[in-house]
Amino acid sequence: MPHSYLRRRWTNRLMAGVTFLCAVAVLAPLFLILFFLARTGLGALDLDFFTRLPGAAGEPGGGMANAIAGTLVLVGLAALLGVPVGVLGGTFLAEYPNSRLAGGVRLMADVMNGTPSIVMGLFAYTILVLPLRHFSALAGGVALGIMLIPTVMRTTEEIVRLVPQSIREASLALGIPQWRTLVRVVLPTAAGGIVTGIMVGLARIAGETAPLLFTALGNRFWNWDPLQPIGALPLQIFAYAISPFEDWHRQAWAGALVLVTIVLGINIAARAAAARQVKLR
Amino acid sequence: MPDAMPTEAAAAPGAAALIDHAAGIEAQDVHAWFDRHHVLHGASLAIAARQVTAIIGPSGCGKSTFLRCLNRMHELVPGARSRGRILLDGQDIYAPGVDPVLIRRRIGMVFQKPNPFPTMSVYDNAVAGLRLAGERDRRVLDETAERSLRAAALWDEVKDRLGRPGTSLSGGQQQRLCIARALAVSPEVLLMDEPASSLDPAATLRIEELARELAQHITIVIVTHNMQQAARVSDVTAFILNGEMIEVGTTDQIFTRPQDRRTEDYITGRFG
Amino acid sequence: MAGVVLVIMAAMLAALTVGAWPAIRKFGPAFLATSTWDPVAGQFGALPFVYGTLVSSAVALALAVPLGLGVAIFLAELAPGWLRRPVGLLVELLAAIPSVVYGLWGIFVLAPWVRTTLSPPLKATLGFLPLFEGPPLGIGMLTAGLILAIMVVPFIVAVSTEVMRAVPTSQREAALSLGATLWETTRTAVIPYARSGIAGAIFLSLARALGETMAVTMVIGNIPQIRASLFAPGYTIAAVIANEFGEAGGITLAALVFAGLVLFLVTLLVNLVARLLVARMAAGPGLIRE
Numbered sequence: 001m002p003h004s005y006l007r008r009r010w011t012n013r014l015m016a017g018v019t020f021l022c023a024v025a026v027l028a029p030l031f032l033i034l035f036f037l038a039r040t041g042l043g044a045l046d047l048d049f050f051t052r053l054p055g056a057a058g059e060p061g062g063g064m065a066n067a068i069a070g071t072l073v074l075v076g077l078a079a080l081l082g083v084p085v086g087v088l089g090g091t092f093l094a095e096y097p098n099s100r101l102a103g104g105v106r107l108m109a110d111v112m113n114g115t116p117s118i119v120m121g122l123f124a125y126t127i128l129v130l131p132l133r134h135f136s137a138l139a140g141g142v143a144l145g146i147m148l149i150p151t152v153m154r155t156t157e158e159i160v161r162l163v164p165q166s167i168r169e170a171s172l173a174l175g176i177p178q179w180r181t182l183v184r185v186v187l188p189t190a191a192g193g194i195v196t197g198i199m200v201g202l203a204r205i206a207g208e209t210a211p212l213l214f215t216a217l218g219n220r221f222w223n224w225d226p227l228q229p230i231g232a233l234p235l236q237i238f239a240y241a242i243s244p245f246e247d248w249h250r251q252a253w254a255g256a257l258v259l260v261t262i263v264l265g266i267n268i269a270a271r272a273a274a275a276r277q278v279k280l281r
Numbered sequence: 282m283p284d285a286m287p288t289e290a291a292a293a294p295g296a297a298a299l300i301d302h303a304a305g306i307e308a309q310d311v312h313a314w315f316d317r318h319h320v321l322h323g324a325s326l327a328i329a330a331r332q333v334t335a336i337i338g339p340s341g342c343g344k345s346t347f348l349r350c351l352n353r354m355h356e357l358v359p360g361a362r363s364r365g366r367i368l369l370d371g372q373d374i375y376a377p378g379v380d381p382v383l384i385r386r387r388i389g390m391v392f393q394k395p396n397p398f399p400t401m402s403v404y405d406n407a408v409a410g411l412r413l414a415g416e417r418d419r420r421v422l423d424e425t426a427e428r429s430l431r432a433a434a435l436w437d438e439v440k441d442r443l444g445r446p447g448t449s450l451s452g453g454q455q456q457r458l459c460i461a462r463a464l465a466v467s468p469e470v471l472l473m474d475e476p477a478s479s480l481d482p483a484a485t486l487r488i489e490e491l492a493r494e495l496a497q498h499i500t501i502v503i504v505t506h507n508m509q510q511a512a513r514v515s516d517v518t519a520f521i522l523n524g525e526m527i528e529v530g531t532t533d534q535i536f537t538r539p540q541d542r543r544t545e546d547y548i549t550g551r552f553g
Numbered sequence: 554m555a556g557v558v559l560v561i562m563a564a565m566l567a568a569l570t571v572g573a574w575p576a577i578r579k580f581g582p583a584f585l586a587t588s589t590w591d592p593v594a595g596q597f598g599a600l601p602f603v604y605g606t607l608v609s610s611a612v613a614l615a616l617a618v619p620l621g622l623g624v625a626i627f628l629a630e631l632a633p634g635w636l637r638r639p640v641g642l643l644v645e646l647l648a649a650i651p652s653v654v655y656g657l658w659g660i661f662v663l664a665p666w667v668r669t670t671l672s673p674p675l676k677a678t679l680g681f682l683p684l685f686e687g688p689p690l691g692i693g694m695l696t697a698g699l700i701l702a703i704m705v706v707p708f709i710v711a712v713s714t715e716v717m718r719a720v721p722t723s724q725r726e727a728a729l730s731l732g733a734t735l736w737e738t739t740r741t742a743v744i745p746y747a748r749s750g751i752a753g754a755i756f757l758s759l760a761r762a763l764g765e766t767m768a769v770t771m772v773i774g775n776i777p778q779i780r781a782s783l784f785a786p787g788y789t790i791a792a793v794i795a796n797e798f799g800e801a802g803g804i805t806l807a808a809l810v811f812a813g814l815v816l817f818l819v820t821l822l823v824n825l826v827a828r829l830l831v832a833r834m835a836a837g838p839g840l841i842r843e
Contacts, residue, residue: 004415005383012734016631022623023632023640026710029703030647033658040661085557101556107828108558114757114824115817116764118791119565122813125798126568146561153558207651210766210791214798234653238767241657249661256654267649271642354730359634386732396723400745410731413741459727466731 034260041257044250049258054220054236060247064255066222067236070137073224074216074232075206077141082148082205083198089149090156090194091182097161106157109150120147121211129215137223137230140216144205151204155197159190196270203266207259209234233259295431296464296498303500304370304387304469305330306351311365313346313355313524320346323365324526326519328470333492333501335515335532337508339552343524344504348472351502352388353381369469386414389463393475395455397447397462403430404443406458410466425465433461434491453484460491464499471495473503477510489514508548512536520544569814576807584811590777590793592801597808599815601777605694605787606816609769610762612698612783613705618755620702621709625751628710629717630739641714648707656771659700664691664772667699672784683781690774695783697773701765705758712757716750716834717743746834753830760823764816766791790816 048063055062089109093102124143129135163186171181187194209232212218217229218239233255240252306328313321320343328334336344349355350363353374366373374384397406407426408416416422426443430436435457439450447458456476463471473492477485492501492514505511511518511532518535520527520543528535528544539545546552570577576584580597587598628641668691679685689695720743728742744751774786775796790812798809 008734012736015736019623019627019631022620023627026620026624026706027643030643033650036658036662089557105556105558108562110828111821111824112558112562114760114820116766116791116820118766118794119813119817122810123565123568126572149558209653210795213795234651237657238653241660241771252657256657259651260654263649263651264646267646352730354726357729382732382734385730390730392723392726394723396727398742409741413731413733413737
């Protein structure tokens, strides 16, 4: 059947082309976004941006210094909550992978990952903002921290599982108890991968806005008190973007450029590190 | 569920109707690599049409790799390469411009573990190859399904449950279904890569009988690690060791008067 | 420590229910069926937000599923080896871009483009449909659906690629040995085998789309209305919570928390279904019995 054979060959080529075009279509927005970020954002990026506080409404000038600092504070608070719980939880999942608890925890962690971030914000609001009667950096940090837990837990589990059984057995055969084997032998071996996973998780929460809307709330001034509202880069970008002021729009692009550079930079670095680790194995 | 015994005559008409031409293969100086590993060193073998050629050798000697070179499946593994000439009825299947898709239709393959398509029924599995080639005519499909299932000595057992999923059959039946599926596209050669190694002894014997019967109509090449199986089933036997074709001869001669010392050592069980 | 996750989820459910209680008591299930959202009068019907959430997600999936599957097939089966890593990496980067940045780009780049370049031809050809009536403002359901599609595609690609790669090689070899082309092998051996995993990928992205807040609220117009037209502005549950929470108190607050609770439960359900489907694929659609 030569005729149908030719048709089949053409269909094969066609489908390869179609799926390639799908890839182009899907990736085009990525490049468009990066392009616009660079074009509009770079122009508005200057030293003022990194050092000045936001100006008054309608006035040109000012920067996002406190927002950048605020993001660092919030990410730090989130890490305090999310990293220990995530790493320990992930280690547990890796060491006892088949217990019933492990199955349930894994499922819940995945579901938590898929929960809308605004719901996380709501939760933090009800347990921290309402009782304390005002918005706070702490509430924001907790909201972000809760989001961090499932990410860190899953990557930690994956990495710890990759540690060869032979290393564990060598340690146990020397008479070292299991928990100590874990802390002194397994975790140090896995440390690089765990840190990479944490960095990726931090990058993700650094870009979150919704959970902060009514927890950290945002702040136009410097604030180092965890019980007071605090600014954050994504919040500032949002506020400026929906404002009616041209100058603030430009600054929003600059802020977005900074944010995306940090987030993508960490992601790319993490993948490079992971690839190097695989090579070393 | 115990497999019912096939009737001798049942396989022959199905196969005769399906296969109109059996080809001979001549492999000349075949080399193969997996990345840097050189796994076949210049293996050559002449496979005559309409008989069973067995390829034996210890684990890892390269016999499966050699088989996969015959229908251009080897090159599908990332990093795999091969070199050499393989003549199907005198034409080199590795010549530039030859489409492997066409070669694989002419040279069929049955694998070590039965691999029917689990989302398809017995019927759909049997005619899968035909449908892929574009056949739509229901009558042709029905006819070929019955012929191929008869040729695989499976028809009587499944004719009332053609609509059931392919994986609802027993292991031995699934393997015969895979044979039917391969036969349905009327190949000129059938390659069998340790087809019975995952089956129980009764099912294994069925496959062996089937191979012998089918050889009346189609060229069969069978790779096996089981020497007794090779002795029972084949007309010609080839022995591969460490990627080299050590000795080829009639099965009778290989097993009773091996020429090469290594062949003799392998046959008598001194290694592998 | 691992159990903390279970504790947190339970606590979330509890806290949200408590917060929403006044509204639950006052409005009950009718909350989801009524359309009037009037904080001043104390009337709260969430139907416009439910509608907006569903429609924007539907538009998003209608675009993202075919495109995402196409990319997944490209990455898992058809792409030449050297192209897979870079393309896969780029798709992952798409997922890493923060929502607010998508929103920013949506307001200033995508919405104007939709208004000036995409809508006129649509209006010219399909304007007779209620789906495309009314003036294209750029800001509205269509743009929201578009931006959601872009944000959700990486998840479809990631999960679908993974499940397709998990299809056993023996299945592909079975098709190839019959003389199938690469595409035919994908069509007959890979996709049917992976179909519940792919369904799981779709549900996963649905959950993401339902809960997406920032990008949507920046381009959807934030008007609580139910209109058939995709050009019309709308509102979603996540967006109304984001916009009105800051100044809400009393019953308004409870109503918003109620909406949030509903969103939480729905995404929870969808996520569970997604995980179940992916797990079912891992178990294999048919095991060989001896």
